[in-house]
Amino acid sequence: MTVRSCEGDGFQRRLVRAMQFTDLEAVVAIERETFTLPWSLAVFSGQLGRPGGIALVCEVDGETVAYLVADMFVDVWHLMNLSVREDCRRRHIASELLESYFSITELRSHRGHTLEVRASNTGAIDLYRSFGFVTTGVRPGYYSDDHEDAVIMWKDWEGETA
Template sequence: MTDAEKLSMLEKECFSDPWSLTSLENQLASPRTVYIICEEEGEPVGYVLGTVVCGEAELYRIAVLDRFRRRGIGDRLMAEFLEECLTRSAEKVFLEVRSRNFSAISLYEKTGFERISVRKGYYGDDDAVIFAKILN
């Protein structure tokens, strides 16, 4: 399985609006892309995907298969993503999340992200909250 295929499988399991395999292949082909796949016994169980461009990072996706949640994998993926952003000289990280995604918001706040704005009705049925974290 290619990395794009692994991400595609995880996307389908974890999101109602999964990225297509072609979008993932294009994303992974860019040198700006940062992604980490967590595997357990050779099987992909979680990932984080984002970009670093001109000193600013953006986290697009972080997800863990349902049956592997609450074991610290999300925490670990976030820590490794932030480390890689620093390695690539990013100074700030941004992300956007549904306002009712309480597990993800708890993970972001625990990791030191702060709410900077809200886009009302961005998802139609929910608002988008923008978070940012300064790296040092």
């Protein structure tokens, strides 16, 4: 697969859309470059097949460079995965994915949103805070590779309950 860079001043057409099975090669490549405990192709495929779940990608000039995966459990949305290819970061791509995610989740009544993030991942924590998430707890030693703590974050639903 030929991969173009996000760097440079050329025209960049950006599109957030639903993830398709044809995105999975690029998604899994980004996942493996990003995380020490990456999701497998089978896990992404399973998520894509789940009715009611959310799987979005951002493409830049036709190339899949970022993704977000979330699912509703009981009445809470779980933001399960968010990643932007390294050369495409700090261009507000994650912010666009999160904005799309919140506009989709607004359509259905729920209590709020939760996620877990590595305690050392201050960039992601800052991003989530800017979207209204607050820290509500810590899961000590949550990550199986290095036993780093997970920070639990929460955001109340701002819509009207039924």
